[in-house]
Amino acid sequence: MDSVPIDAPDAELARAQAGDDQAFRELTRPYLGELQLHCYRILGSLADAEDVMQETLLAAWRGLPQYQGRASLRAWLYRIATNRCLNALRASSRRPRQDPGPPPFTPPEPTRRGEPMWLEPYPDALLDELPDVTPGPDARYEAKETVALAFVAAIQHLPPRQRAVLLLRDVLGFRSAEVAGILAASEASVNSALQRARVTMAAELPGPRREDAPRPHSARERDLAARFAAAFTNGDIDGVVALLTDDAWYTMPPVTLEYQGRAAIAGFLTDSRRWRGYQGYRLIPTRANGQPAYGCYVRDEHAPICHAHGLIVLTLEGDQISAITRFVDNSILARFGLPRTLPFPAPAGR
Secondary structure, three states: OOOOOOOOOHHHHHHHHOOOHHHHHHHHHHHHHHHHHHHHHHHOOHHHHHHHHHHHHHHHHHHHHHOOOOOOHHHHHHHHHHHHHHHHHHHHHHOOOOOOOOOOOOOOOOOEEOOOOOOOOOEHHHHHOOOOOOOOOOOOOOHHHHHOHHHHHHHOOOOHHHHHHHHHHHHOOOOHHHHHHHHOOOHHHHHHHHHHHHHHHHHHOOOHHHHHOOOOOOHHHHHHHHHHHHHHHOOOHHHHHHOEEEEEEEEEOOEEEEEEOHHHHHHHHHHHHHHHOOOOEEEEEEEEOOEEEEEEEEEOOOOOEEEEEEEEEEEEEOOEEEEEEEEOOHHHHHHHOOOOEEEOOOOOOO
C-alpha cells in the first residue's frame, strides 16, 4: 500500500512513539467511539466490544513505535480492532455459550426456531458521543441504518470474515485495497467475500419499508411508542397487537423462539401473562440502536417495588411496530442508566 499523509500531528505522533502515554491518549481519542461501534457490529455485544477495545489499545500502544504511516492512523487502528474481533469470534466458537432454553412457562408453538443469537442493544447515549465521521465513497448504507438492531442482527448471520469485509466496505467505505491490507488478504478474496455477504444481507434485512420509520425523536415516534407503553403497562394485549404490522416479529435473543404476526404474538403474550399473572408493569423510556426502547419492570407481589425485567426495543414502520425485541438480561440496564428496582406505584408526577 502506498504511503499516504498521516492523519495525526507529527509532533504528537513522535511523542507517542517515544512512550508518552498522554500523547497516545490524545492521538487515539478521536477514533475510540467509532472503533467501539465497529467492534459492536461485528460481535453483537457491547460488553465484548469493550473488552476488545482494551486489547486494541494495548496492541496499538505496543505496536506504535513500528507504525510507519503507510496507511492512515485511522485505518491502522481499524486493522488492529478488526483482527482482535475476529480472534474473539474464533475463541467464542471454541467455547460455545450455554443455550438459554425456553421461557419459564409453556409457550405456544413458535413461528420459527432460530439459532441462539448473543445480541445486546447499544445505548443511544454512546451514539450521541460519536463525531460526525463521513463514510468513504464506497459506503452503501446510511449511518442510521447501520446502527439499527435489525442491521446488527443480520450481520450476525454472516461468517466472521464476511462480517468484517462488509462492514469495512459497505458501512465505513474503505476501498478494496485498504480492506485487503486490514485483513492481510488479497483484493480478489475481499471482493468475493463481499459479494457473498451482500447476498446474505439482502435476504436477512427487512424490506424497503424500513425507510418508512418515523424520524428519531419525532412526534410520530413518541406517539407510537407512548401508545405501546400504555397498552403494555395496562396489560392490554389487544391494544399492543393493534399497533403491530401484519408481519411483525417478537423475538427474545438469545432465546430461539420467534413469533411472527399478530395472532402468534398475541398467543405468546397471553400465555406469558397467564403464567405470571397481571401484577403490574412499569416501563421507563430510553433509546437503543437509534430506536425507542423501555426498561421493563415487574411489580413485586409482596412489596411496593418493581424488579427489573430486561429491556424492550421497538422497531417502527410508518405508524406501526414491525418488531418487538425483548432482552431479558438485567445486566444491560446499568448501561442505560436504569436501576434494578423502582417504587410501585410510580411517585406522583411520573
